[in-house]
Amino acid sequence: MKSSNNEPGAAETFLVSQALPYANGDIHLGHLVEAVQTDVYVRFQRLCKNKVVYVCADDTHGTAIQINAMKRGISPQQLVGEIWKRHVDDYAGFNIGFDIFYSTDSPENKYYAELIYKSLQEKGLIEEKEIFQYFCEHDGRFLPDRFIKGICPKCAAQDQYGDVCEVCGSTYDPTDLKSPACITCGKTPVLRPSTHLYVQLAKCEKFLRDYVLGTDVLAEEIRNFVKTWIENGLKEWCISRDSPYFGFEIPGKPGKYFYVWLDAPIGYLSSTKKWCDEHGENVDTYWSENSPTKLVHFIGKDIVYFHTLFWPVMLNSAKFKLPWKIFVHGFLSVGGEKMSKSRGTFILARDFLDKVNHPQAAEYLRFYFAAKLSGNAQDIDLNAEEFVTKVNTTLANNIGNFHHRTVVFCERYFENKIPDAPWDFAIAQAVVEEEATIKEAYCKTDYKTVLERVQALGTLGNKYYQDSKPWEIYKTDKAAAASIMVTCLNLIRSIMVFIKPILPNIAQKAETLFGAPLSWDDYGFSLRNGKLGPVEKLVQQLELEQVSFLIGNTGSLPKDVVADPVSRAKQPQEDGIDISVFKSLDLRIGTIKQAERVEKSQKLVKVQVDCGDEKPRQVVAGIAQSYTPESLIGMQVVVIANLKSATVMGNRSDGMLLAAKDGDKLFLVTPGSDVKPGSKVA
Numbered sequence: 036m037k038s039s040n041n042e043p044g045a046a047e048t049f050l051v052s053q054a055l056p057y058a059n060g061d062i063h064l065g066h067l068v069e070a071v072q073t074d075v076y077v078r079f080q081r082l083c084k085n086k087v088v089y090v091c092a093d094d095t096h097g098t099a100i101q102i103n104a105m106k107r108g109i110s111p112q113q114l115v116g117e118i119w120k121r122h123v124d125d126y127a128g129f130n131i132g133f134d135i136f137y138s139t140d141s142p143e144n145k146y147y148a149e150l151i152y153k154s155l156q157e158k159g160l161i162e163e164k165e166i167f168q169y170f171c172e173h174d175g176r177f178l179p180d181r182f183i184k185g186i187c188p189k190c191a192a193q194d195q196y197g198d199v200c201e202v203c204g205s206t207y208d209p210t211d212l213k214s215p216a217c218i219t220c221g222k223t224p225v226l227r228p229s230t231h232l233y234v235q236l237a238k239c240e241k242f243l244r245d246y247v248l249g250t251d252v253l254a255e256e257i258r259n260f261v262k263t264w265i266e267n268g269l270k271e272w273c274i275s276r277d278s279p280y281f282g283f284e285i286p287g288k289p290g291k292y293f294y295v296w297l298d299a300p301i302g303y304l305s306s307t308k309k310w311c312d313e314h315g316e317n318v319d320t321y322w323s324e325n326s327p328t329k330l331v332h333f334i335g336k337d338i339v340y341f342h343t344l345f346w347p348v349m350l351n352s353a354k355f356k357l358p359w360k361i362f363v364h365g366f367l368s369v370g371g372e373k374m375s376k377s378r379g380t381f382i383l384a385r386d387f388l389d390k391v392n393h394p395q396a397a398e399y400l401r402f403y404f405a406a407k408l409s410g411n412a413q414d415i416d417l418n419a420e421e422f423v424t425k426v427n428t429t430l431a432n433n434i435g436n437f438h439h440r441t442v443v444f445c446e447r448y449f450e451n452k453i454p455d456a457p458w459d460f461a462i463a464q465a466v467v468e469e470e471a472t473i474k475e476a477y478c479k480t481d482y483k484t485v486l487e488r489v490q491a492l493g494t495l496g497n498k499y500y501q502d503s504k505p506w507e508i509y510k511t512d513k514a515a516a517a518s519i520m521v522t523c524l525n526l527i528r529s530i531m532v533f534i535k536p537i538l539p540n541i542a543q544k545a546e547t548l549f550g551a552p553l554s555w556d557d558y559g560f561s562l563r564n565g566k567l568g569p570v571e572k573l574v575q576q577l578e579l580e581q582v583s584f585l586i587g588n589t590g591s592l593p594k595d596v597v598a599d600p601v602s603r604a605k606q607p608q609e610d611g612i613d614i615s616v617f618k619s620l621d622l623r624i625g626t627i628k629q630a631e632r633v634e635k636s637q638k639l640v641k642v643q644v645d646c647g648d649e650k651p652r653q654v655v656a657g658i659a660q661s662y663t664p665e666s667l668i669g670m671q672v673v674v675i676a677n678l679k680s681a682t683v684m685g686n687r688s689d690g691m692l693l694a695a696k697d698g699d700k701l702f703l704v705t706p707g708s709d710v711k712p713g714s715k716v717a
Contacts, residue, residue: 169215172222420579453520469492470533642667653688
């Protein structure tokens, strides 16, 4: 589902880009961290009725692609064409809503690369000089920086490329590497002379100081990082590569090609041009230096150097618009380890889509990444157990539970309508107070805070519903029950507004329920006296077994993940049981009043259940991996009330909760509608 692009009367216009994936391999989950971060920002701006053009493209040039194509016996153009199709499909699988996903191997990109090169020349920023560079005698070619590996000259980290150290972040010339080796054959290269073109960044120091250090285009931590580079002296930047090279040949320089990092970021500009040509718009609306459009880039911390030093100089020389914000994120690890093919932690987007057997898997990964993104460049980790817990705790047992119990009640007692009744002012005011915090967090890409505040609203809703007891009030005061339902329905809509950028498919279900698309202004309470759409669950619980491949699982998961301690005792039932055995069970409906985890246990929850007795009884149940204590409060359950008392990890248990076991997951048995505590199950 793609959000609308052209909002009438848009307050502001944004051009948003994410870093271009390299067209030499498939999209992996590390790419998706940035894609989700960017897509959420775009959807938020559109939700606020701003106009946004969201551009991206494949980064298609360079020696790596040329060699890969040669190995396969196809042209580089054929290779990047194949990769482009796979990239488009993979991003679409996670609801990444580009306006255009283009390619840097395009006539538009060639045009702008030559234009910017000419402008750099005219401003005296390019110098030509002969240098010595590594040449592989075995392969018979000069080696670009990414085709050499060795020891970092600054921190001595092993296995680093010839341009930047991924460990300490230092940049250097390939000839600075210690123990260099050709990455294709492993042999030690030799030095040979070659003439190349260099951009003199030092001549742009004042401009970069004013732009990078004198504005808030970067977060403070990244700005300080870039400041160090400037303070240590700006190095000249080589923008040429020797033939053979897949890319654009430099005008007037036979056998020399634009370095891929010159034409790669130009892909933001050329993709916009392509989109404008197809939609009857003028590219100057977005890229002229005086345009009011806000240019926003999303990048990983490994490419900060290029986007904060080289790219602004390129844009400034040709009088194009400079970025308004550059948001930088960290790396993704899996299970606490760096993504690695050999360790099974290098996970492709397509594998996730194909191997997680859950209809909402892609939506859940958007949610999980968003819950980790806090607006800084810290690394984030994908942990399978945490993934399942976060989804079930926040989405299923909190927001999903609040939504479902509300709409089911309205369906049964109010003819599936929004009652004509006033709402609770205190709840409405609580939403108003949260809105400013949530909006500011979205603007800063602090999605972690967004979801924390949304979860708090879900908890507020569940508590309000439980404390108000509409199932009891309805019997004596239908108008009061109607007011409770109007309050709950408005709060549900507010929550759906706030999570729509992160969970567009789930929000779409809510839009079907309320009969209209949601915009940001709909967070305020206004629903009253209307028809509701069909009732359906927003979310389905996620099971650890469904994401087993994320932890390198090659067999089955342990089967003792969840179980009530008492329910494990199973009796053989070869010939059935006598009716008297069933009648001997005292099965009652109970309402959970309190719930808390049992200390030093990952599986046990201690609950206080109102079973119609003088005071609630305590039951210890092994359901902690299926339900959080907060989600249990107010839930009605079936209790075996005449079971002998038992002591479980030092806690007395006077009964047992009935649950259905599906694989490794427990689902508490509940009555079909609200029932008086203590009612007998017959």
